[in-house]
Every structure is written in structure tokens, then in C-alpha cells.
Amino acid sequence: MDADDVRELALPLRDAADLDPLLARVGDARVVAIGEASHGTHEYYAWRAALTRRLVEEHGFGLVAVEGDWPDCSRVDRSVRLRPGGEDDPRTALDAISRWPTWMWANDDVVDFCRWLRDVNATRPAADRVGFHGLDVYSLWDSMQELVSWLRENEPGHAEAAVQALRCFEPYGEDGAEYAFATRLAPAGCEQTVVDLLRRLCEERGATTDQGDPDPDARFAAEQNAAVVAGAERYYRSMLAGSAESWNVRDVHMADTLDRLLAHTGRRAVVWEHNTHVGDARATDMADAGMTTVGQLLRERHGTDDVVLVGFGGHRGGVVAGREWGAQIERMVVPPAREGSLEHLLHEALGRDALVVVPRGERPGWLDRRLGHRAIGVVYRPERERWGNYVPTVLGQRYDAFLYLEETTPLQPLHLERPDEHVPPAAHAV
Structure with missing residues (x-):
């Protein structure tokens, strides 16, 4: 029985x-x-x-x-690992999350754990020290901004080319659904002008990285932001092809990100x-x-x-x-x-x-x-x-x-959803 x-x-x-x-x-x-x-x-x-x-x-x-998103979780990581520029209280970093649904990570239970x-x-x-990292694929525009900032400070020779390529996305106003629809009319979208460039930047950095790099974690974060831009472009473009395809792009990206973290940290x-x-x-x-x-x-x-x-x-x-x-x-x-x-x-x-x-x-x-x-x-x-x-x-x-x-009982969010926060396209509800 x-x-x-x-x-x-x-x-x-x-x-x-x-x-x-x-x-x-x-x-x-x-x-x-x-x-x-x-x-x-x-x-x-x-x-x-x-x-x-x-x-x-x-x-x-x-x-x-x-x-969670790589840039949001990077702020939390800087706090929990006591890295330069990190918040003294992880709650501040979590409360700054502004992509719907914010309550997934901006809640009391995650604050308690991160403290x-x-x-x-x-x-x-x-x-x-134990890191806290995001695996998800949604943060195309935030990751672009993080990448360009890092290149300007560390590899200015690549920065202007990256800025020019990333401008391909500007007409879509940080709206993944609008970009996805546009690629239906012009299927190449920004793929050639952005994804190939970002991949090349990663390959060149990997080939020339000095073993004495003073901040390998910052370099890794920049390369991961480049990978997010490439993955997010594929994700938004795949949304019109069907639920299974976009789901798989997202989960493969998350598994790939974890594999890169395992290789980078050895943990x-x-x-x-x-x-x-x-x-x-x-x-x-x-x-x-x-x-x-x-x-x-x-x-x-x-x-x-x-x-x-x-x-x-x-x-x-x-x-x-x-x-x-x-x-x-x-x-x-x-x-x-x-x-x-x-x-x-x-x-x-x-x-x-x-x-x-x-x-x-x-x-x-x-x-x-x-x-x-x-x-x-x-x-x-x-x-x-x-x-x-x-x-x-x-x-x-x-x-x-x-x-x-x-x-069970509801968790306690740090804040209500704000009217100015970014809402990604509705592809999957989990």
C-alpha cells in the first residue's frame, strides 16, 4: 500500500x-x-x-x-565577500534589485542568509570566502552597461568598439519583447554586430590574460556580463520561436554559467x-x-x-x-x-x-x-x-x-513592486 x-x-x-x-x-x-x-x-x-x-x-x-541576474547578484556578492565597494549590509544590495519580480531575492529570508x-x-x-552569484539571462542592458564600464577602465582599446556594437539595441528602449518582434521582421537582429564582437573580446582576453592579474574576479565578471549579453540576445530572439526553445536557451545559459563558476573558483x-x-x-x-x-x-x-x-x-x-x-x-x-x-x-x-x-x-x-x-x-x-x-x-x-x-506561509518582501522597475518579456512564469 x-x-x-x-x-x-x-x-x-x-x-x-x-x-x-x-x-x-x-x-x-x-x-x-x-x-x-x-x-x-x-x-x-x-x-x-x-x-x-x-x-x-x-x-x-x-x-x-x-x-537571479548577474549584475544584481554581483552587488550582493561584493557585500557578502567584503569586497571593495561592497555594501556593509547585504540588505542594501538586495533592496536595490529593480527587475520584476523583485521579491524573489529582495526578501527577509535572503537578507538573513546573506548577513x-x-x-x-x-x-x-x-x-x-563564499560567493553569491546570479545565473539568469534577463539582464541584457544592465550587463551591457557593466561590460562597457569595465572595458573603459581596464581595456580602453576595446571599449569604443563595444559601445558602437551595443548601440544596435538602443532603438528598443530596453524592451526585450520589442527587440524580439523586430528580429521577426529582420531575423539577424543585433546578433552579428554584438554577439560576434563580445565573443571575440572574451577570446582575446582569455588568450592574453596575465596570470598575475590583480583582480581575476573582476575580469571574470566582465566576461560573464559579455556572456549574458550574448545569451540574452539569443533568449529574446528565441521567444517568438516557441516556449520550448526560449526555455532551453535560458536553462542552457544557466548551466553554462554554473560550469564557468565551477571552473573559475574550483569550489x-x-x-x-x-x-x-x-x-x-x-x-x-x-x-x-x-x-x-x-x-x-x-x-x-x-x-x-x-x-x-x-x-x-x-x-x-x-x-x-x-x-x-x-x-x-x-x-x-x-x-x-x-x-x-x-x-x-x-x-x-x-x-x-x-x-x-x-x-x-x-x-x-x-x-x-x-x-x-x-x-x-x-x-x-x-x-x-x-x-x-x-x-x-x-x-x-x-x-x-x-x-x-x-x-507554508508567504515570505516577506523588502518592498512592494515599484512603478519604474523593469519588467522582462513574459515568456515563462518560473
Whole structure:
């Protein structure tokens, strides 16, 4: 019977000490990717932070990479690593995030974690401090500005050529959707004038970099901003080709960015993203639509022994989200999980918070059944619970471990959405 099998495998989840079996499963893995079943739930963020603290303190993990923009997270990184020009309080850097949905990272739970991380780093030599980095692809214009500023200061010979090429985007007023539509009429867009140039700049810098570079992290950040510009141009251009293509451009970019961070730092990495990116797409109907995910790419590139994928789910509670793309955030009620779903099965069998570590060998049949698994993104409409908001999932194949929470509460944003903030084109809501 499923309920008996669930109770036999599920472990109590009360405090951070109960994560011991998951840490044992991590072992020597190089990457631990930790998901969330929504972008607006306090408990998902808090448990993810608790697990990350233990990975940093007890297992030597050296960087945290998140589903956020590179320039925004660079400001946070300068603060938590006590780098020159960094804010004394990470809250200031997080509160400055201005791309919708700001609450994903500008919230009390991330502030608490980043303050803790800064305190830990303050006791360590600079080379051993834990970084905080963004993996996402949306920040085309911010990354362009960061790149040009770095070139003007460090490689002025390249700066003017970069400025001329990047002016290709000026007519679109920092509007990715307008750029995407324009490329429909003129398919080449800015690809030839920008992407090739930025790639060449990266290659030339890589070929001439002096091993005695006084600030290799700053050089790496400039090259990453160049990679973001190239990736964002591809992303916005792919939006008109269909959901699967643009999704894949984004997730491949995030996986590529993580690989560059791993190579640059030589450290073990914790990844914070939504379940829909962390989980293996091959265990969901996403694969049927031709979509890949960061979790799938990590397993394919690094092997299943070197990657641990951790998912979250909850039965009922509350969340902050927008009802439409770009809308003001609201506190919303999350109703009890739909009957027949993964969360409903766990609620019926357990009725309490639990940790499930997927066995490596033989495992109970419920882990290999395809069940609906709730996914709440930055847009949420509770009225669609009867037919939407769930991803058909084989739990034992999608994740290596799963944290189930019986009741959840909304996270606390640092500020409401501001009228002047940038809203990226609505391609995907997670």
C-alpha cells in the first residue's frame, strides 16, 4: 500500500539536525541544486538556507549560485565577500534589485542568509570566502552597461568598439519583447554586430590574460556580463520561436554559467532555483514538449554521483505572487493539494513535514509513479488549481531528495513592486 511505503521511507523534518540523511547522500558531490515549489514561500527559502548553511560550514561548499541576474547578484556578492565597494549590509544590495519580480531575492529570508554569509566570510581569508552569484539571462542592458564600464577602465582599446556594437539595441528602449518582434521582421537582429564582437573580446582576453592579474574576479565578471549579453540576445530572439526553445536557451545559459563558476573558483556549488529548473526534465512532461532543465544538464555533464537534486513541495498555506506578469504582488491562499497529486499523497500518508531521500537501489513503487506535483511561479492563479498549476512528475527520477511541508506561509518582501522597475518579456512564469 502506498501510504505504508511512504511512512516507511519518509523521515521527520523538524530542525536542521534532521537534514543529516540528506547530507550523507550529498557525500562528495560537487553540486547540490536546491529547488522551491514557489518563488514566494517563506518555508522553502528558510529550509533551503538551513541546508546551505550546513553545506558551507560542514562540507566546504564555496559558492551559492541563484536564479537571479548577474549584475544584481554581483552587488550582493561584493557585500557578502567584503569586497571593495561592497555594501556593509547585504540588505542594501538586495533592496536595490529593480527587475520584476523583485521579491524573489529582495526578501527577509535572503537578507538573513546573506548577513549570515557575510559574518562567516569575515572570519575567513579572502580566497576562502563564499560567493553569491546570479545565473539568469534577463539582464541584457544592465550587463551591457557593466561590460562597457569595465572595458573603459581596464581595456580602453576595446571599449569604443563595444559601445558602437551595443548601440544596435538602443532603438528598443530596453524592451526585450520589442527587440524580439523586430528580429521577426529582420531575423539577424543585433546578433552579428554584438554577439560576434563580445565573443571575440572574451577570446582575446582569455588568450592574453596575465596570470598575475590583480583582480581575476573582476575580469571574470566582465566576461560573464559579455556572456549574458550574448545569451540574452539569443533568449529574446528565441521567444517568438516557441516556449520550448526560449526555455532551453535560458536553462542552457544557466548551466553554462554554473560550469564557468565551477571552473573559475574550483569550489563546490549550491544552486538555488525553482523546482522546474532544479528537477530533471526527463521525469516530467516537460521532456515531451522538448524542454531541458538545469538539473538534467548537470546530471548529463557531471554525472549522477557528482550532482544532488533536491525538490520541495507543500500541501496548503500561503504565498506571495502576481496574478499577471508584471503585476503588483499579493498575498494569496494556497488551497489543499489536488486529490491524486504527490502532495495529496504525502498529506494523506503523513500529515506532517518530512524528508524523503531517494534510495539509490530498489525503491518503493510510489517513487516511480507519475503524479501531479504543484508548481507556483511568480504568477499564480489559485482558481486554476483544478486543472493547472501541476507538473506530472516521477519523484524518484526527478530529484535525489524531497522536502515535504504540510503548511507554508508567504515570505516577506523588502518592498512592494515599484512603478519604474523593469519588467522582462513574459515568456515563462518560473
